[in-house]
Amino acid sequence: MICTQVLIIGGGPGGLAAAHGVASVGANCLILERDNRLGGILNQCIHNGFGLHRFNEELTGPEYAHRWIDIISTNPHINAKLNCFVTEIQRTQDGFLTTAMSADGLLEVESKAVILTTGCRERAAGSILLGGTRPSGIYTAGCAQKFINIEGKSVGKKAAILGSGDIGLIMARRLICEGTEVVGIYEIMPASGGLARNITQCVRDFNIPLHLSTTVTRVAGRDRLEGIFVAPVNEKLQPVYELEKFVPCDTLLLSVGLLPENEILSKFGLEWTPATNSFAVDEFFMTDCEGLFLAGNVLHVNDLVDNVSSEGEFAGTSAGRYALGELSKGAERVEIGHDEHIKYTAPKYIHLDHEGTAQISFRVSKNYKKVIIKAFSGGKEVSRKPCPAVTAGEMQTLIIDKSKLIDGLYLEVEVL
DSSP: OEEEEEEEEOOSHHHHHHHHHHHHTTOOEEEEOSSSSTTGGGGGOOSSOBSTTTTSSOBOHHHHHHHHHHHHHTOTTEEEEOSOEEEEEEEOSSSEEEEEEETTEEEEEEEEEEEEOOOEEEOOGGGGTOBSOOOBOEEEHHHHHHHHHTSOOOOOSEEEEEOOSHHHHHHHHHHHHTTOEEEEEEOSSSSOOSOHHHIIIIIGGGTOOEETTEEEEEEEOSSBOOEEEEEEBOTTSOBOGGGOEEEEOSEEEEOOOEEEOOGGGGGGOOOEETTTTEEOOOTTSBOSSTTEEEOGGGTSOOSOHHHHHHHHHHHHHHHHHHHTTOOOOOSOEEEEEEOTTEEEEESSEEESSOOSEEEEEEEESSOEEEEEEEEEETTEEEEEEEEEEEOTTSOEEEEEEGGGOSSOEEEEEEEO
């Protein structure tokens, strides 16, 4: 049995920053990581573009991870155990009892608070009902990334990519650099879901065809993929099969969305948020279960790892304060409302009886040019941010002074 004030499940960018946050308020914590090293998905992201906001420097994924590992490695308040797979979290009278399987056998950890920073997983072929057989040569984009960057293996000679999220765009460029021909990226939506910089640096700069409002309907091949059938979609995102055509290729990468790894919390009866496929939290990243926190991609999928670290660090300070008896849920919690231009907000709730500021993160429903993001409370405007352009693929944030809140918070996007 191990006792700690805060248990952090997941040693990726969110978990590493959360540990730093816990230690910054004087509490101790333990990180449980299922892999054999800290860093999470960053270890296979050898491209640059990380750390511009956090460290004012452009780093690769492994470099960014090791910056955080160096920060926490000498802190006596922080410990970590690798090769630990958490199987159960139970609520106890004094906090939580977490069970994990480790290299040394069964491990039990008692803690006052738990932070879940387990990230997310990719949707595979089965989750999108991809027609045809199941030949080899079909990978999720992250799986292909691991094969190439970690294992040093080639995934194919001629590849197509379904979905234009950031990982799909980055892997299109990576395949070109490894000598694989990329016949095209096929995106069912009328606009790419990736960051503008990735569309430019990974697609346009490498002259990779990007087919919008187009999807892969089925695959062909018995032992190895021989090609894909693609078709344009109508306004209801339904394939127009009369215009279907065959594209020869031996590899298909799927970049069709991410799902937060939060199933271990299903028995807690927490409020579910369909727009994020995760649970609702307040401005301290605490769920309906007091002492249980979420941060990073397990809460909602972020586009920048710097944002994941910021969320993790703040969740860590909140959990550390809670474990020390300095933070409670509060009595006056209100839901953050928003107009039709916004998909969701994280957090979903905010307290009226706490001081300070709160950062509200959200995504817009589609791309807009020249907008003003506004926040209202009691019919009065409490915050605004003009933006020359916003896209559905990029996270937006708004800082709220909680002392200005009267009876709740409502966000709206005014399109100029």
